[in-house]
Amino acid sequence: MSKSRLSGVARLPHYRPDPAGTHPPLLSPDYASTQLRAPLKAPVDLPQRLTEVTGPVLGDGLVRPGDADLTRGYAEEPAGQRIIVSGRLLDSDGRTIPHNLVEIWQANAAGRYRHDRDNWPAPLDPNFDGMGRTLTDAEGRYSFTTVKPGAYPWRNHHNAWRPAHIHFSLFGRSFTQRLVTQMYFPDDPLFGQDPIFNSVPESARQRMIANLSLADTRPDWALAFRFDIVLRGSVATPLESEG
Amino acid sequence: MTGLGSTPSQTVGPFLSIGMTWEGGEYVVPDGAPDAFWIHGRLLDGAGDAVPDGVIETWQADRSGAFGHALTPLGSAVENVENVGGFGGFGRSLTGPDGQYGVHTVKPGRVDDGHGGFQAPHLDVSVLARGLLHRVITRIYFADEVEGNAADPVLSALPDDHARSTLIAQLDGHGGYALDIWLQGVAETVFFTV
Numbered sequence: 397m398s399k400s401r402l403s404g405v406a407r408l409p410h411y412r413p414d415p416a417g418t419h420p421p422l423l424s425p426d427y428a429s430t431q432l433r434a435p436l437k438a439p440v441d442l443p444q445r446l447t448e449v450t451g452p453v454l455g456d457g458l459v460r461p462g463d464a465d466l467t468r469g470y471a472e473e474p475a476g477q478r479i480i481v482s483g484r485l486l487d488s489d490g491r492t493i494p495h496n497l498v499e500i501w502q503a504n505a506a507g508r509y510r511h512d513r514d515n516w517p518a519p520l521d522p523n524f525d526g527m528g529r530t531l532t533d534a535e536g537r538y539s540f541t542t543v544k545p546g547a548y549p550w551r552n553h554h555n556a557w558r559p560a561h562i563h564f565s566l567f568g569r570s571f572t573q574r575l576v577t578q579m580y581f582p583d584d585p586l587f588g589q590d591p592i593f594n595s596v597p598e599s600a601r602q603r604m605i606a607n608l609s610l611a612d613t614r615p616d617w618a619l620a621f622r623f624d625i626v627l628r629g630s631v632a633t634p635l636e637s638e639g
Numbered sequence: 640m641t642g643l644g645s646t647p648s649q650t651v652g653p654f655l656s657i658g659m660t661w662e663g664g665e666y667v668v669p670d671g672a673p674d675a676f677w678i679h680g681r682l683l684d685g686a687g688d689a690v691p692d693g694v695i696e697t698w699q700a701d702r703s704g705a706f707g708h709a710l711t712p713l714g715s716a717v718e719n720v721e722n723v724g725g726f727g728g729f730g731r732s733l734t735g736p737d738g739q740y741g742v743h744t745v746k747p748g749r750v751d752d753g754h755g756g757f758q759a760p761h762l763d764v765s766v767l768a769r770g771l772l773h774r775v776i777t778r779i780y781f782a783d784e785v786e787g788n789a790a791d792p793v794l795s796a797l798p799d800d801h802a803r804s805t806l807i808a809q810l811d812g813h814g815g816y817a818l819d820i821w822l823q824g825v826a827e828t829v830f831f832t833v
Contacts, residue, residue, distance in 0.1 A: 432688070
């Protein structure tokens with residue numbers, strides 16, 4: 397019966413694994429919180445079947461008008477450097493991913509999150525909640541207006557500071573493509589001492605760093621950064637049940 | 640073949656609730672839906688301590704085994720109008736202070752295994768948390784699907800009953816199912832690469 401439902405579909409996609417050297421190892425001892433949370437047994441290979449090559453269709457009711465502009469929605473504008481962060485959601489074959497949910501969250505310009513467990517002595521901003529959502533357009537593009545987040549201290553090691561970053565959550569077309577990452581800013585002098593940034597193999601770190609984009613800058617209004625996000629690519633394979 | 644390098648994964652960090660909170664995200668089906676139940680448990684670390692800053696995401700077929708997704712390999716996912724009543728199939732539960740998660744859903748139907756047979760009813764699960772540099776993937780099966788579980792190709796490929804037991808939710812005595820997810824330790828859950 398599932399087969400009949402697929403009668404109009406000639407091929408199932410198969411998502412290629414990312415090459416070694418793309419993602420951080422789960423156990424990265426310099427990032428202390430991995431030590432009790434990283435699974436230690438070797439993962440089991442799960443062949444991609446229907447559950448893995450399908451995924452949620454998200455958007456309705458999750459994205460409200462204005463959710464892509466983090467500088468609006470309060471009485472005044474938030475403090476800090478106003479910026480535009482935009483880019484495309486793609487797969488590794490260069491195919492754009494349209495109409496797909498993008499979620500972001502971040503600290504305010506002082507480096508403080510609006511969260512009960514963030515209580516270091518930097519000011520909260522009554523005009524900034526740090527949450528944004530949007531859907532990519534028909535060409536896979538997204539754009540947020542926000543303020544540049546500040547760096548902040550954390551307790552990983554003595555005098556540890558997180559470089560400024562924005563958290564990104566992406567879904568793609570299928571369960572296999574789910575990705576959560578962090579976007580960093582160019583030339584941050586804090587990169588060298590950050591074990592989360594440095595958990596990623598060196599050759600791939602640059603992919604997490606946005607570029608200043610004068611082309612996207614709005615003169616007399618906001619600087620702009622460009623950050624393209626690339627998810628696993630796929631190949632179409634014949635449905636075995638057809639063979 | 641591969642033209643662009645994939646973006647590396649990073650942890651959701653401790654403040655994921657700012658960006659990942661959805662009103663009603665844990666409701667795959669609404670209150671009062673026929674045959675609905677809670678599937679719940681705790682997310683635990685290698686010391687047996689609760690993980691209060693994690694998120695459990697579930698993805699599943701509807702009661703008939705159809706997904707709320709029409710396969711469009713080269714485009715975006717689009718809603719599958721043939722599945723039951725616009726069933727979405729996605730749940731998201733942020734863990735609480737005691738590591739507790741819970742998703743309100745229905746049992747999925749059997750799903751084609753691609754070889755002419757069927758997989759037992761299951762949920763695909765992503766686990767994200769502070770301290771996890773990328774998501775980890777597991778599955779949830781149901782203890783009262785004895786025959787289906789015995790024939791399931793994924794469960795059958797695991798080395799032993801101990802490994803299988805880490806994926807099988809037990810009846811909780813209240814009409815729902817319970818399964819703890821252990822990131823480490825002697826009870827470490829079986830995790831998958833896809």
